Amino acid sequence: MILILAYAGCRPHLRYRGVGSSAVTLPVLDAAPTLVARTTRIDDPGDLTRLLPADAAPHDLLCWIRRGEGVVGWGRAATLTATGPDRFAEASAWWQGVAAHAVVRRELDLPGTGLVAFGTFAFSRRSGQSSTLVVPSTIVGRRDGTAWVTQIAGSARLPRTVSLPAPAEAASPGEVAMRDGSLSRAEWVAAVGRSVELIRAGELDKVVMARDVHAVGADPIDPRYLLGRLASAYDNTWTFSVDGMLGATPELLVRREKGLVTSRILAGTIRRTGDDEHDLALAAGLARSSKDLEEHEYAVRSVAEALRPHCSSMNVPESPFVLHLPNVMHLATDVAGVAGDEATSLELAAALHPSAAVCGTPTMRAAQVIEDLEHMDRGRYAGPVGWLDTDGDGEWGIALRSGMLDAENPCGIRLFAGCGIVAGSEPEAELAESDAKLLPMRSALGAV
Structure with missing residues (x-):
């Protein structure tokens, strides 16, 4: 810098x-x-x-x-x-x-x-x-x-250590009503269908289409209630809250720690059934799916290309593994490298954003398709979220499986979910996948 x-x-x-x-x-x-x-x-x-x-x-x-x-x-x-x-x-x-x-x-x-x-x-x-x-x-x-x-x-003296607050229970928002966001379910399916047409016409290779849903509780939504439930139910994800944006993301955009740089890429998803034996068969099918492997390859390539200029050496596995979450399974790849310059974790996150996992390939065309077809401002959804320290080390995830508290209505929150679309995508199947990705936030709200 x-x-x-x-x-x-x-x-x-x-x-x-x-x-x-x-x-x-x-x-x-x-x-x-x-x-x-x-x-x-x-x-x-x-x-x-x-x-x-x-x-x-x-x-x-x-x-x-x-x-x-x-x-x-x-x-x-x-x-x-x-x-x-x-x-x-x-x-x-x-x-x-x-x-x-x-x-x-x-x-x-x-x-x-x-x-x-x-x-x-x-x-x-x-x-x-x-x-x-x-x-x-x-x-x-x-x-x-x-x-x-x-x-x-912000004073000239070192602050004194104070007593921590006593652990306190958080109240649920009560009965939660859900309604469509920027697009209805049918309109979003049509938008996905149009994106598939553009891909098959050769205008781009992949695009990530997102949708939003509005939730309103009978009582004010307490972030502590959601965070506690998310951290308990999805403990192998990163539960986050920053300035009203909160969720449980399974995707680590980048970590920088004492010279080591790591990233976890997720792309390619299948919904779990709750039957362990059946889910194992589904996982095996996911690992062989040409459609999902193609989507995953674009995402891994975009991350590796963005990190390579800042790493003296890198390890990019040839094949993904299947990450099992309570609601879905993902194709996942962990990329690791040795920092080759002084870029901070935030600067690395900026270099990586937006990856093919949340935007598409090629990036500029995918971003334009998103703007044309989603009919919404994503806000901070699918953007970097995390922390950094004075050494530049830190962790940044992608704000997925998330929601944004309504600043005007204490009972409201806007939820998001997105799906990677490639030539072999089926719009109705993508709608079902988006429903699965909304499940963590809906469950945390008690709206299932």
């Missing part, structure tokens, strides 16, 4: 050029708040989702958990919002400034300790929804049996 102190008029600005982006000029005063963080070891706090305070605003509850480990947070010590094609570069430049000015004291040197920002980014550069990085005032984490709390403030 390149950081240049420049002057625009009489006000100092930060000139930034991130990985694969154009130069961005940001005011230094906006780019570099001074934050002070203290991390201390604590006894095991138990279920991290139950520590999220009941009196915090829903959009201020932060979460990144897998198999009981990870980080949760609340409050806001600092926030950055960005929109448009330079959203990643603006966020990266801002975080670079924050990291450079921060005072960090920590008893532990584990991923997620020290100063950490949580982030969620819009899928499209033309999205009307902003992207954001949030530095919470309190973070609680656990890894490898060790737990900690980090307090963050």
